Amino acid sequence: MSFAETFKALSDPVRREILTLLKTGRMSAGEIGSHFDMTGATVSYHLNILKKADLVYEEREKNFIYYNLNTSVVEEIMLWLKDLRGDNNG
Amino acid sequence: MSFAETFKALSDPVRREILTLLKTGRMSAGEIGSHFDMTGATVSYHLNILKKADLVYEEREKNFIYYNLNTSVVEEIMLWLKDLRGDNNG
DNA sequence: GGGGTATTTAGAAAAATTTCTAAATACCCC
DNA sequence: GGGGTATTTAGAAATTTTTCTAAATACCCC
Numbered sequence: 444m445s446f447a448e449t450f451k452a453l454s455d456p457v458r459r460e461i462l463t464l465l466k467t468g469r470m471s472a473g474e475i476g477s478h479f480d481m482t483g484a485t486v487s488y489h490l491n492i493l494k495k496a497d498l499v500y501e502e503r504e505k506n507f508i509y510y511n512l513n514t515s516v517v518e519e520i521m522l523w524l525k526d527l528r529g530d531n532n533g
Numbered sequence: 534m535s536f537a538e539t540f541k542a543l544s545d546p547v548r549r550e551i552l553t554l555l556k557t558g559r560m561s562a563g564e565i566g567s568h569f570d571m572t573g574a575t576v577s578y579h580l581n582i583l584k585k586a587d588l589v590y591e592e593r594e595k596n597f598i599y600y601n602l603n604t605s606v607v608e609e610i611m612l613w614l615k616d617l618r619g620d621n622n623g
Numbered sequence: 624g625g626g627g628t629a630t631t632t633a634g635a636a637a638a639a640t641t642t643c644t645a646a647a648t649a650c651c652c653c
Numbered sequence: 654g655g656g657g658t659a660t661t662t663a664g665a666a667a668t669t670t671t672t673c674t675a676a677a678t679a680c681c682c683c
Contacts, residue, residue, distance in 0.1 A: 454544030528604035
């Protein structure tokens with residue numbers, strides 16, 4: 444939701460890797476988990492942080508929960524960074 | 534230095550505010566500190582994290598240490614984000 | 624409904640971060 | 654050199670984050 448939450452969410456390497464995984468399309472929680480050497484509970488914890496930060500959203504289907512990248516919040520962060528470096532050009 | 538370090542550095546609100554302060558130009562450690570309700574030691578801790586992340590660099594003059602924003606690392610972060618959202622357009 | 628798979632929640636332990644106080648370093652200028 | 658200001662370093666306390674295990678929830682399909 445908040446801007447600060449988004450930056451916090453992006454600060455963890457596991458969460459950034461999750462976002463990278465989602466670049467190519469949605470993925471179930473279990474599938475995401477299989478890319479990491481940690482329990483499903485821990486992956487769920489990270490997904491929840493990404494969700495609260497609005498960096499991902501979920502779609503429930505059958506017995507699965509699929510996670511999707513939400514790029515609109517990524518845009519917001521880019522705007523903040525652009526402003527920081529001086530938004531002339533680019 | 535590392536990419537992960539930069540994101541971590543950006544994840545703290547105090548440090549983001551420091552960067553915003555530096556947008557208009559360099560500022561001494563003491564001047565930066567006067568904008569916050571915390572001890573100089575704590576401000577120094579945050580400045581050190583920003584420095585390690587290459588987000589700022591320092592210039593020593595007389596009895597002061599001036600901090601400057603380093604925008605080139607900001608660019609790197611923007612590239613990562615651009616790639617994440619799909620770098621078509623923008 | 625009941626067994627089964629997928630995922631989350633709760634609670635606790637371990638690890639990392641943020642903050643403070645006190646002391647140390649650095650450099651100025653007389 | 655010595656007193657003075659600016660800043661950092663060291664070490665400890667408080668807080669937050671990350672992770673795990675165990676249990677709970679959710680939903681499927683026979």
